[in-house]
Amino acid sequence: MQMKSVLVVEDDQDILENVVIALNIAGYPTHAAENGKLALRFLYQVPEQDLPGCILLDLMMPEMNGFEFIEHLQMEKIFKIKKIPIIIMSAKDNLSYFIKEKPEYDVLKKPFELEQLYSVVKKYCLIPEKIQHA
Amino acid sequence: MLFQFISLFHFSPSPFFSSMRSFLQFGVAVSFIGFAIGVLKNRSKISKLTDSYNDLKKNHLDLIQKMSSEDCSLENLNLNFCKEITDCLSNKKDLQSAYDSLKTILNYSPDLILIKDSHLRLIYANPSALKIKNQSLEEVIGKTAIDLFGDEGKVFFEKDLGVIKSKKPQHIEEEITVQGYGKKTFLSNKFPLKDLEGKIIGLVCIAKDITERKKLEKELKRSEEKYRKLFELLPIDVQVWDVFYNEKKEVQSSTLSEANPKALKTWGKTLKEVQGKTLNEIFSDHSMTDYYRSTIELMMKKNNVNEIEGYFEPLDLYHRSISIPFGEKFINTIIDITQLKKATLLAQQQNLQLSAIFQSVSHGIIVFDMKGNLILQNQSLEKILYHRRDDLLSQSLHELSEIFLVQTSNGAKISPEDWPVSKVLKGQSIKNSTIKAIHKKTGKELHLNLSGEPIFGPDKKQTHALMIVVDITQEINQKKRLRESGALFSALVNNIPQHAWMCNSHSITIWYNEKFFSYTQVPLEKLQTQGWAILLHPNYCESALKKWLRHFNQGLPWEDTLPLRAHDGTYRWFLCRAHPIMDLTGNITQWFGTNTDVTDQLLLQEKLEKAIQARAEFLSIASHELKTPLTSLKIQNQLLFSDLKAKPNSTYSHQQVLSIAIRTEKQINRLQGLVDDMLDIARIRSGNLPLKKQPMSLSDLVYEISERMNPQFIQAGAPIPKLHLCLSAWGNWDKLRLDQVISNLLINAIRYGNKKPVRIELKSDEKTCHLIVEDHGIGIPEEKQNSIFNPFERTIDADSVSGLGLGLFITQAIVLAHQGRISVKSTPGTGSTFTIELPQHVPLFDPTERPDHVF
Structure with missing residues (x-):
């Protein structure tokens, strides 16, 4: 059973580290980016078959924030990159507007439960055997 | 003698006397009777008459003798007469007396008596007749009227001739010119003299002077005409009633005898319709009938002239009747006084109205006579002056001045000679003269507005002075109050x-x-x-x-x-x-x-609004910032928790537990930092940022911090900052707070420094330390440079940079709390330079002992 990787875009080092650890423990291969710019760079560099199954995206980031990253992705010509599901991961209070505008996005409100993280990611990446057996 | 005289008529059957009798019956008898009465009344006269009668008798006899012997012509002329005389002579005594009587009558008769023969020649004329031309009998005997009177006589002659021809007596009016008088009118009774066979032998003419009567008659006619005209043309109604009485002498009925055109017009009838008719026949209206009847009855009973005024309702007629009972007639005159009455009523009404106006106008009205006495005043004046009418009436100006003290509106006293009314009494008109009258007893002040007009009589002489008095006390007081309030107002509005x-x-x-x-x-x-x-x-x-x-x-x-x-x-x-x-x-x-x-207010409001907005933003940011370390903590804890759950018997190495503890500690520190920042904000806001001051070296602190933060610079990819530190920067400061300040500046330099070198310089002069942190990063836009020290400010978009955005605000607050200053110079794209100035205090020990560090 093949597992798709997860791209985590988060400027806060601690959260990034923790999320990556949590996903690794669950068996997901992960890639990390500190802002939108780096995330985009990664997506263009990685071979097509290694594109992540979903992107965990923080909104408030330096260089290129989450909103800008989404805009870029929507303008993307490469369909496979464009179609990668995005999971918003934010501590912002006023996300309701954004959710209304883009109901197709999954949202993880910080601080979130570990279970929530796993169930969202599970939707887009294959269920790892490890968890199933556990 | 009367007896004799009367018997003479009975006695003599001659035609002459029979003619005489008829003559006597005709009015002339009056003069005879008058004569006889006169005789009866006066005995002395009678005796005289007796004497003259005796003389006459004698003369008569002489005359007879003469007539029989000498005077043939007379005898020839009237033989019959002579015969008669002869017969008479036989009864001499009676005849004598008759003759004497006749002679007396002839002589004394005021009428003219003329006897003419058949040729109309005068045989006899009595003295009255002779007087016409003042001629003697002898002069006229035998002459005709034509001989005597010429053309005038012709008329008589013709008339005489007519009598003789007709053989009948005639009454003719004739006119004769009388000497010394002019024309006189006579009523002549002419009758023929006949002999016994009935042959006409002459003519007798007895003419009575009716000149006066004629005149009177003419005058009477004229006056009657005048009165008739008057009666007809009178503009008043005149009715003449015939009144009929019953046996008890009560008025039984009355019929209209006459009514003048005016009266007829009033009734609307013609004379024919009403003449000779009774009241009931004339008037269909009972009230009119009753009115007339009662008036007539009353008047006839009273029998004197009466004047009544009344009103005929059916005719809407006011009238004045003057009723005159006049024998069996009743004259009623009616004057139409409707107009007069109505005018009077109107005048009365107007007078009442005028008096009502006079009494009820709100202005006071006074009238003074020329002596200066108050003779008339209305009720309003009493009200104005609070005085009963009697108190002021008939008072003179001087007496009034005892009651009232009169002043000008400025308060100067005016003597009665100068009062406005005195001017009016002199014939001047006064308009709106304002005075102040003070009632001496009560001390009440009255402001009066006076207008006055002299009143002139029909002879254009002034008779009265009329004064109109208006009480303006309230207005004056109000004006005064208004002026005061006006002054108050202007004082108010100018202040x-x-x-x-x-x-x-x-x-x-x-x-x-x-x-x-x-x-x-x-x-x-x-x-x-x-x-x-x-x-x-x-x-x-x-x-x-x-x-x-x-x-x-x-x-x-x-x-x-x-x-x-x-x-x-x-x-x-x-x-x-x-x-x-x-x-x-x-x-x-x-x-x-x-x-x-409201400019300041508006600015304040703007600030407030901004502050509210900023606070909301801060709350949002703060929650975001707090949630970030919490997220990490939660994931760490849940991972540990799920791991412990999954492997109940597993043991953790020392290294593993240490790593967990370090990461947990890190998040807790972050949380503590955030909470500290927020507490600081609250303290700064409340103006209560406590400082724990202690002598310290700023250069040591800067060095310490830069050492501590070097790893962060390296981690951010920037070179380690260069330090230029002056070691003499000593002062009495709060070390922890200044640590916060410097750390903040360095964090900002890392965050916005664009990985370029950062320079830290510390300078010091005698009074002040200057700490300069210079980066070469993105810089700050000019418009933001003033606001970066405000709370919750970020130079970059909120979504790009995390952090509370309180750093520079807290930094500034700490610097200010140390009586220092913080400033920034920045060029976007080139970098920013922050300068902190802190007041320096005398160091406790000599700082020159230590050399400057240059890194």
């Missing part, structure tokens, strides 16, 4: 901090207060000619005027916030309000407005 202004009903500014002028320096005239819009900021002019006009036209209170130009060309915001001022009838006469300077 209030607002601009105050007034405009009239044409929206033209008519007044503004001193504050208004000192702000605008626009003269009132300019405002009036160019309008107040010149004060408005051009951007707001149109909408503001529109709104003002809408309120102005509807008379609604107006309120607007507008920028008004000051005299120096700057604008400030004003809250402008205006209220309409109405008069008693509800018409707007003026508007009163105020302009309140």
Whole structure:
């Protein structure tokens, strides 16, 4: 059973580290980016078959924030990159507007439960055997 | 003698005497009877007459003798007469007496008696006849009328001739010129003399002088005509009634005998319709009948002239009747006085009205006679002067001056000679002369407005002085109060901090207060000619005027916030309000407005709004910032938790537990830092940022911090900052707070430094330390440089950078708490330089002992 990787875009080092650890423990291969710019760079560099199954995206980031990253992705010509599901991961209070505008996005409100993280990611990446057996 | 005289008539059957008898029957008898009565009345006269009668007898006998012997012609002329005389002679005594009587009669008769023969020649004329031409009997005997009177006599002659021819007596009126008198009219009775065979032998003419009677008759006729005319033309109704009595001498009925045209016109009838008719026949109306009947009965009983005034309702006629009982007639005259009566009534009514007006007008009215005595006053005057009528009436000016002290409105005393009424008494008109009258007893003050007019009689001489008195005490007092309140008002409006202004009903500014002028320096005239819009900021002019006009036209209170130009060309915001001022009838006469300077208030409000917005933003950011370390903590904890759950028997190495503890510690520190920052904010806001001051070296602190933060620079990809530290920077400061300040500046330098070198310099002069942190990063836009020290400010978009955005605010607050200063110089794209100045204190030990560090 093949597992798709997860791209985590988060400027806060601690959260990034923790999320990556949590996903690794669950068996997901992960890639990390500190802002939108780096995330985009990664997506263009990685071979097509290694594109992540979903992107965990923080909104408030330096260089290129989450909103800008989404805009870029929507303008993307490469369909496979464009179609990668995005999971918003934010501590912002006023996300309701954004959710209304883009109901197709999954949202993880910080601080979130570990279970929530796993169930969202599970939707887009294959269920790892490890968890199933556990 | 009377007996004799009468017997003479009975005795003599001759035609002469029979003729005489008829003659006597014809009126002339009156004179004979009068004569006889006169004789009876006077005995002495009778005796005289007896004497003369005896003489006459004698003469007569002589005459007879003469007639028989000598006077043949007479005898020839009338033989029959002689015969008669002869017969008479036989009865001499009686004849003598008859003859004497006749002679007397002839001689004394005032009538003219003429006897003519058949040829109409005069045989005899009595003395009265002779008087006509003052001739003697001898002169006229044998002459005809033509001989005697010429043309005039011809008429007599013809008439005489007519009598003789007709052989019948005739009564003829004749005119004869009498000597010394002129024409006289005579009524002549002419009859022929016949002999016994009936042959006409002559003519007797007895003429009575009726000149006077004729005159009287003429006059009577004339006057009768006059009265008839008067009767007919009289403009008053005249009715003449025939009154009929019954046996008890009561009025039984009355019929109309005469009525003049005016009376007929009143009744609307013709004379024919009413003449000879009774009351019931004339009037269909019972009231009229009754009225006339009762009047007639009453009048006839009283039998004197009476005058009644009455009213005929059916004719709407006021009348005055003068009724005159006149024998068996009753004359009633009616004068139509309807007009007069109505005019009188009207005059009475007008008089009543005038008197009512006089009494009820609110103005006091007084009339003085020429001596200066008050003779008339109305009720209003009493009210004004609080005086009963009797007290003032008939008082002279001097007496009045005892009751009232009269002054000018300025309080100068006026003596009665100079009172307004005295001027009017001298013939002047006075208009609106204002005086003050003080009632001496009560001390009550009255302000009176006096107008006066002299009144002139028909002879154009002044008779009275009329004064109109108006009590203006209340007005005067009100004016006084108004003046006082006006002064109060102007004091008020010139001292209030607002601009105050007034405009009239044409929206033209008519007044503004001193504050208004000192702000605008626009003269009132300019405002009036160019309008107040010149004060408005051009951007707001149109909408503001529109709104003002809408309120102005509807008379609604107006309120607007507008920028008004000051005299120096700057604008400030004003809250402008205006209220309409109405008069008693509800018409707007003026508007009163105020302009309140709300610029500061508006700025404050803007600040407040900004602060509120910033606080909301801060709360959002703060929650975001707090949630970030919490997220990490949660994931760590849940991972550990799920791991412990999954592997109940597993043991963790020392290394693993340490790693978990370090990561947990890190998040807890972050949380603590955030909470500290927020506490600081609260302290700074409340103005209570406590400092724990201690002598310290700033250079040591800077060195310490830079050492501590070097790893972060390296982690951010930037070179380690270069330090230029002056070691003499010593002071009494709060070390922890300054640590916060420097750390903040360095964190910012890392965050915004764009990985370029950062320079830290510490300078010191005698009084001040200068700490300069210079980066070469993105820099700060010029418009943001002033606000970066405000709370919750970030130079970059909120979504790009995390952090509370309180760093520089807290930094500044700490510096300020140390009586220092913080400033920034920045060029976008080139970098920023932050400078902190701190007041330096005398160091406790000599800092020169230690050399400067240069890194």
